[in-house]
Structures are given as C-alpha cells and as structure tokens.
Amino acid sequence: PDAQAAARSYIQTSYGNEYVPEDIPVYSSKSSNVQDAHEAVRPTSMDYAPSNIKKHLSKDEYALYELIFNRFLASQMSPAILDQTTVNIESDSFVFRASGSVIVFKGFLAIYDDIKEDKAEQNEAKESSTILPKNLKEKQDLDLKKADSNQSFTKPAPRYNEASLVKELDELGIGRPSTYAQIVSTLLDRKYVELVSKAFMPSELGVEVNTILVQHFPEIFNVDFTAEMEEELDLVAEGTKTYLDMLNDFYNPFSKSLKNAESQSDSNAIKCELCGGEMLIRVSRKGRFLGCSNYPDCSNTKPLPKGEMDAKEKKEPVIAEGVFCDECGSQMLLREGRFGKFYGCSAYPKCKGIKQIKSAIKCPKCNEGNLLERYSPKSKKKFWGCSRYPDCDYLTNYEPLMKDCAKCGSKYLEVRFKKVDDGYEKYLNCPSCKEKFPYEEKK
Numbered sequence: 001p002d003a004q005a006a007a008r009s010y011i012q013t014s015y016g017n018e019y020v021p022e023d024i025p026v027y028s029s030k031s032s033n034v035q036d037a038h039e040a041v042r043p044t045s046m047d048y049a050p051s052n053i054k055k056h057l058s059k060d061e062y063a064l065y066e067l068i069f070n071r072f073l074a075s076q077m078s079p080a081i082l083d084q085t086t087v088n089i090e091s092d093s094f095v096f097r098a099s100g101s102v103i104v105f106k107g108f109l110a111i112y113d114d115i116k117e118d119k120a121e122q123n124e125a126k127e128s129s130t131i132l133p134k135n136l137k138e139k140q141d142l143d144l145k146k147a148d149s150n151q152s153f154t155k156p157a158p159r160y161n162e163a164s165l166v167k168e169l170d171e172l173g174i175g176r177p178s179t180y181a182q183i184v185s186t187l188l189d190r191k192y193v194e195l196v197s198k199a200f201m202p203s204e205l206g207v208e209v210n211t212i213l214v215q216h217f218p219e220i221f222n223v224d225f226t227a228e229m230e231e232e233l234d235l236v237a238e239g240t241k242t243y244l245d246m247l248n249d250f251y252n253p254f255s256k257s258l259k260n261a262e263s264q265s266d267s268n269a270i271k272c273e274l275c276g277g278e279m280l281i282r283v284s285r286k287g288r289f290l291g292c293s294n295y296p297d298c299s300n301t302k303p304l305p306k307g308e309m310d311a312k313e314k315k316e317p318v319i320a321e322g323v324f325c326d327e328c329g330s331q332m333l334l335r336e337g338r339f340g341k342f343y344g345c346s347a348y349p350k351c352k353g354i355k356q357i358k359s360a361i362k363c364p365k366c367n368e369g370n371l372l373e374r375y376s377p378k379s380k381k382k383f384w385g386c387s388r389y390p391d392c393d394y395l396t397n398y399e400p401l402m403k404d405c406a407k408c409g410s411k412y413l414e415v416r417f418k419k420v421d422d423g424y425e426k427y428l429n430c431p432s433c434k435e436k437f438p439y440e441e442k443k
Contacts, residue, residue, distance in 0.1 A: 003042060007076040010046040015110055021078045042072040070111045080107035085132055089142060100132040159199040174226045205288065208281075216261035219253065274300045319346075327353035356387065360402055361412045363387070364431065365394035401428065408433040415439065 004024050012020050043065075050066040057065060084101040103109070160168065166180045175183060187193045192206035202210070213221045229250075235241040270279040270290060277294040279302070292298040323332040325345040332343040332355060343355035356372050363369045369388035374395075385395040398414035405413060410432040418425055426439035 003072075004076060006046045007073060011073065011077055015077070018105070019077050019107065019110065021076075025076055027075070041068055043069050074108040074111050077108040077111070078105075080109045081105040087132060087136060091144075098132060159201065161199050165200065172223045172226075173230060174223060175230075212261075216264075217254070217257050219257070272298060272300050274298055323355065325351060325353040326355070327351055361400045363392055363394050364410075364412075366392040368392070371396075371400050396431070398429070398431075403428070405430040405433065405435060406437070407435045413437065 008020050008024070048069075050062065050069050053065075054062050081104045082101045083104050084099065086097060086099045089096040089098065158164070162184055165184065169175050169180060169183070187200065187206075188195065190205075191203055192209060193200040193202055195201075210221075219225065232241065232246050236243050236246055271277070272279055272292040272294070275292065275294055275298040277292050277298060279290040279300075280293050281288055281304070282291040282301075288304055290302045290304055292300045318334040320332045320334045320343050323343055324330065325332055325347070328345065328347055328351040330345050330347040330351060330353075332353075333346050334357075335342055335344040342357060345351040345353040361371045363371060363386040366386060366388060369386040369392055371384045372387050374383055374385050382399075383395050383397050384400055386392040396414065398416055400412045401415055402411075403413050404411060408430060410430050412431075413428040414431055416427055416429045418427060428437040428439050429435075430437075
C-alpha cells in the first residue's frame with residue numbers, strides 16, 4: 001500500500017489527475033495454484049526516477065532500472081482508451097474487412113517513449129492503412145482502386161525457448177517460479193534438448209527417453225498429473241489430506257507400471273559378453289554407445305546395434321548411365337558416402353574403383369578443372385572445389401548453376417538464400433559482377 005500511494009502521488013504530479021485511476025489497481029494471478037509469497041520487482045522509492053540517477057548507472061543498469069520503473073508505474077495508471085472501427089465491404093460473394101484504431105486517451109501508454117504526439121508521427125499515421133476515412137457510411141458504394149493479394153500458409157507452432165517454456169509451465173500450473181530455472185537446466189544438463197538459435201531442439205536421447213516414459217507411464221508423464229500434484233500438496237499443507245494417503249494414491253499404480261516396464265526391458269536386454277551384466281545406453285561427447293551396468297568393475301563397451309529401420313532407410317545405388325570404371329570397365333553406380341555422392345564400381349568389393357562426380361562448370365580460377373561437390377569431414381558442410389586440388393585451391397560455399405550471367409556473360413551463377421517473412425528464399429548471384437537474379441525452379 002505504501003508503494004501504491006507513492007506511485008499515485010508521482011503519477012498525479014508528473015502526468016495529471018486523469019491518469020490516476022479512481023480505485024487502486026488490484027491484480028490477481030492467472031493460476032489458482034500460484035503461491036503469492038512476495039511482491040513483484042518494483043522500485044524501492046519513487047524519488048529515484050530513471051532520469052535523476054542515470055549518471056550513477058551503467059548503460060545496462062540504466063536500461064534495466066528504467067524498464068522496472070516504467071512497468072511498475074504503468075501498472076498503477078489509468079487504462080488507455082482506443083476507438084476501434086471495423087468496416088465490412090461486400091462484393092458479390094466476398095466480404096473484405098478493414099479495421100482501424102485511434103488512441104483517444106493514452107493512459108499508461110503515456111509512459112513509453114514510442115507513443116509521442118509529434119507532427120512527424122501524426123502525418124505518418126494519417127498515411128497509414130490503419131486509419132479509415134471519416135466519411136464512410138453504411139451501404140455506401142465504393143470503387144476498387146487497388147487489390148493486393150498475398151498467399152499465406154499455416155505455419156507449425158514455434159519450438160519452445162526458455163521464455164515460452166516458462167510461460168507454458170505457468171499457464172498449466174506446473175512448478176513454481178523458484179523451480180522454473182531448475183527445470184530448464186535439467187533438460188540441458190542431461191542432454192535431453194539442445195539450444196539451437198535460442199530454441200530447444202530435442203536430442204536423440206531426449207526423444208528416446210520421452211518415448212519410453214510416455215509408453216510405460218502415461219498416467220504420470222502428462223501435464224494434468226503435475227498440476228494435480230501441486231493441488232494435492234496444497235491440500236496436505238492445509239491439513240485436509242494426509243501425506244500418507246497422497247503417497248499411497250501415487251505409489252500403488254506407479255509400482256505396477258514400474259514392474260511392467262522392467263519386465264519388458266529385461267526381455268529386450270543385451271548381456272555383457274565379459275561379465276554377464278546388462279548393457280546400458282550411455283552418452284559421451286562422441287555420441288551414444290552401450291556400456292556395461294557393472295562399470296567400473298567391468299569396462300566393456302560396444303556400439304549400438306543397427307535396427308531394422310536403418311536397413312530399410314539405406315538407399316539403393318543408381319546406375320550411372322554412360323560412366324564406366326577405369327580399372328575394370330564395369331558399369332559405375334551413383335553412391336552416397338559420408339563425404340557426399342560419388343561413382344563406385346558395380347563390381348565392388350572385387351573392384352574398388354571410384355570416380356568423383358564432375359560438373360560441367362569450369363573452375364573460374366584455373367579454367368582447367370571442373371567444380372566438384374565436396375563435404376567437410378569435420379563440420380559435414382557441403383562446398384564446391386576444383387577437381388585439380390591441390391594444384392588449384394579454389395572453393396566456394398554456394399552451389400554453382402550452369403547458367404550465363406545476363407550482365408557480364410559469366411558462365412555460371414551461384415544459388416544463394418535470403419531471409420524473408422516466411423523463412424528463406426532462393427536467388428541467383430553472379431560471382432563475377434555480383435548481379436542478382438530471381439531463382440526459377442526447374443519444371
């Protein structure tokens with residue numbers, strides 16, 4: 001109450017009486033399970049306005065303090081009032097809709113610098129498509145001057161990042177604010193997920209663990225169970241339910257599921273050849289492998305067995321028309337190895353002749369060799385280099401395309417990508433004159 005009274009006084013002095021709400025704002029938690037044990041982060045005193053103490057703070061400190069100060073102040077101000085107008089325009093069997101809004105009273109928005117009433121922004125707002133004409137009337141005939149058509153596709157839901165995962169946990173009533181950081185760190189420390197561009201990507205280990213747990217313990221590994229457990233813990237704290245009853249309700253069905261899961265795992269278990277112990281899946285920095293459960297007494301390890309799916313996913317080699325082995329004259333096959341595609345002799349393993357796949361594009365550096373598709377052994381990234389390597393060390397990370405440049409006459413162009421709203425878009429770039437051309441898919 002003291003902080004709210006100080007905020008109301010500051011708002012009245014700085015912005016005026018109309019920005020002070022009649023009743024002090026009271027906010028409730030989104031989830032009924034949240035234990036409100038403390039106030040939200042706020043300034044200790046309204047005497048320390050950001051502008052007054054800026055000289056004492058670093059750049060990052062000032063930005064953080066200004067964010068907290070303004071957010072707290074905005075929570076105690078009158079709401080903004082906006083007039084919103086929606087117009088439906090009928091044409092034959094189609095209905096087009098235009099919506100526009102105007103800020104009548106800024107309220108808490110007055111705090112933020114991006115809401116200003118300067119002439120430049122007013123002129124920009126008048127030209128904006130969100131401002132509707134004032135002389136619109138019902139059943140008025142309109143003339144079509146321009147129609148812009150955009151095709152949109154349904155996008156998959158984005159992967160969770162740390163912020164969106166915490167928000168989801170909060171909405172589902174799972175955990176407490178004090179446990180959110182531990183949940184995230186557990187996922188990362190146990191290698192269940194990896195952070196890729198700040199988003200959580202499930203690892204191979206994470207997918208397998210999730211599959212096994214959901215298969216054998218579906219009543220536990222679902223969001224309802226965790227939320228209900230929080231409620232039961234609250235009932236125990238209130239004294240309306242004993243902890244023993246709660247544990248019995250959980251453990252009796254869980255013990256049966258655990259025995260069933262163990263019996264199934266025992267039937268599929270791989271035994272250690274040295275000591276007879278069970279081989280377990282372990283993870284190292286080089287990947288997953290099988291290690292003896294009696295480690296360190298037994299240090300036996302072996303690679304993971306390849307499943308039936310691995311055999312099914314192997315691609316059959318394709319006959320390379322007109323390409324023959326230089327060593328035995330047999331027909332060559334188009335194969336794919338760890339460093340990309342290549343020609344291999346059909347008489348393998350009797351003949352181990354191979355050929356690199358040469359493109360028809362001459363090397364722009366030596367003008368003798370041809371560009372070959374290669375793979376980096378470390379990063380596994382694809383690149384293109386001269387067939388005369390190491391005599392010629394030319395290489396490029398962009399796929400070459402046999403097409404003449406319309407500007408400088410270069411004999412090939414490079415396929416590149418640029419970021420657009422829907423993801424990435426291909427375009428052609430001339431390596432000589434840097435001219436850009438649209439990319440046309442082959443039909």
